[in-house]
Amino acid sequence: xxxxxxxxxxxxxxxxxxxxxxxxxxxxxxxxxxxxxxxxxxxxxxxxxxxxxxxxxxxxxxxxxxxxxxxxxxxxxxxxxxxxxxxxxxxxxxxxxxxxxxxxxxxxxxxxxxxxxxxxxxxxxxxxxxxxxxxxxxxxxxxxxxxxxxxxxxxxxxxxxxxxxxxxxxxxxxxxxxxxxxxxxxxxxxxxxxxxxxxxxxxxxxxxxxxxxxxxxxxxxxxxxxxxxxxxxxxxxxxxxxxxxxxxxxxxxxxx
Numbered sequence: 033x034x035x036x037x038x039x040x041x042x043x044x045x046x047x048x049x050x051x052x053x054x055x056x057x058x059x060x061x062x063x064x065x066x067x068x069x070x071x072x073x074x075x076x077x078x079x080x081x082x083x084x085x086x087x088x089x090x091x092x093x094x095x096x097x098x099x100x101x102x103x104x105x106x107x108x109x110x111x112x113x114x115x116x117x118x119x120x121x122x123x124x125x126x127x128x129x130x131x132x133x134x135x136x137x138x139x140x141x142x143x144x145x146x147x148x149x150x151x152x153x154x155x156x157x158x159x160x161x162x163x164x165x166x167x168x169x170x171x172x173x174x175x176x177x178x179x180x181x182x183x184x185x186x187x188x189x190x191x192x193x194x195x196x197x198x199x200x201x202x203x204x205x206x207x208x209x210x211x212x213x214x215x216x217x218x219x220x221x222x223x224x225x226x227x228x229x230x231x232x233x234x235x236x237x238x239x240x241x242x243x244x245x246x247x248x249x250x251x252x253x254x255x256x257x258x259x260x261x262x263x264x265x266x267x268x269x270x271x272x273x274x275x276x277x278x279x280x281x282x283x284x285x286x287x288x
Contacts, residue, residue, distance in 0.1 A: 041066065042074050046083065046093070054092035110243040113267035114141040116288040117241050121205055121265050124239060127151055129202050132231055133161050135186035135224075136207025138241045140164060146171075155199060157192050157227065159185040174199075181221065188223040196230050204235035210249030211242050211266075213277035216258050218251035225253035238262050244269030258283050 044064060048055055060071045075091050078084040084091045118141025125131060127150040133139050135158035143164045146152065150170045156162050157176040165173050178192030206228060210218040217240060219225035232238055232255070240262055247270045256262075260282030268287045279285050 038074070041070070042078055045074060045078065045091075049084065049091070049093035054087075054090060056090040058089075060091075109137075110245065110267070113243045113269070114138045116267060117243065117265050118142040118145040120286060120288045121239055121241050122146055122149070124237075124263075125149055125152070125203065129153070130155075130200075132156065132199075132201045132204045132235055133158070133165070134204070134206045134228065134231065135161060135181075135184045136241075138207040138243060139205050142205045142241055153201075155201060157187040157196075159187075181224065183221070184224065186224070188221075188227055192227055193230060196227065196234060199234050200236075201234055202236050204231050204238045205241055206231060206238065207241050208246060208255060209251035209253075211240065211246050211258075211264065211278070212248055212250045213258060213274060213281060215250035215254065217255045217262075218249070219253045219255055220251045222253045225255050228255045232256055240264040242266055247272065248274045260284075 041064060045060060048060065048063065057068055057071050057075070060066070061068055064071070075084060075086055079086050083094055085094055114137065117138055121142045122145035125146060129149070130153040132155045133143055135156070140161060143161050146165075147168055149168070152168065152171040154165050154171055155174045155176070156165065157178065159180070162173060162175045165171060176187050176192045176195045178187030178195075179189040180186070181188050208217045208228070209220045212218070219228060238261060242264065244267050247266065258278055258281045263284040263286065264278065265286045265288065270287055275285060275287070
């Protein structure tokens with residue numbers, strides 16, 4: 033079945049969910065005249081785009097105006113890998129450090145691993161990350177203001193950039209849309225890429241935290257090339273020819 037028909041099926045499923053809010057697979061197969069295997073495949077693709085939430089036997093719609101739920105759905109992917117990455121990244125943080133945390137869900141895993149650190153000074157532009165950092169009692173938190181990107185719950189734009197331009201930190205933890213030996217580190221959103229580039233300039237040491245699904249991916253907006261100034265922490269699923277090419281660039285690549 034060609035790509036256009038697949039897109040039409042998925043659009044029809046979304047239309048059904050607009051009126052039903054949640055629907056069982058058996059109903060989808062009946063209305064669209066497709067097999068359960070095809071229905072599950074379409075639902076899996078829609079879930080990967082954070083458009084629907086699957087449950088046993090069916091699916092429900094994720095409302096576009098609910099950015100918190102969209103963020104948490106992304107956080108539900110590669111949970112164990114992100115936990116290991118976050119724990120390893122926290123090993124590089126010492127008591128009294130100044131750290132900057134980007135908005136991604138892998139960075140959220142880093143934030144959750146900082147609970148036992150003392151006298152930290154932290155900067156973030158993410159509402160979700162800020163709420164997690166507030167759980168740490170011995171931490172001074174600065175949050176950048178700006179226009180909220182509803183996909184990432186992060187502040188972007190001129191106000192955030194102006195605030196960021198006045199700051200310097202010891203360590204930056206950054207998750208990205210893609211990590212590729214040729215394309216470098218990239219982002220899907222142009223405003224996010226712009227503020228990420230400023231974060232790189234503000235930090236003495238940069239840690240890229242990205243699960244293995246990001247390797248070999250080149251998103252539209254370039255953040256920076258890969259070089260020896262970067263440390264990348266990922267999971268063992270990233271071990272590949274791409275990983276070897278990244279190491280050859282002088283990048284410290286840590287797989288956990």
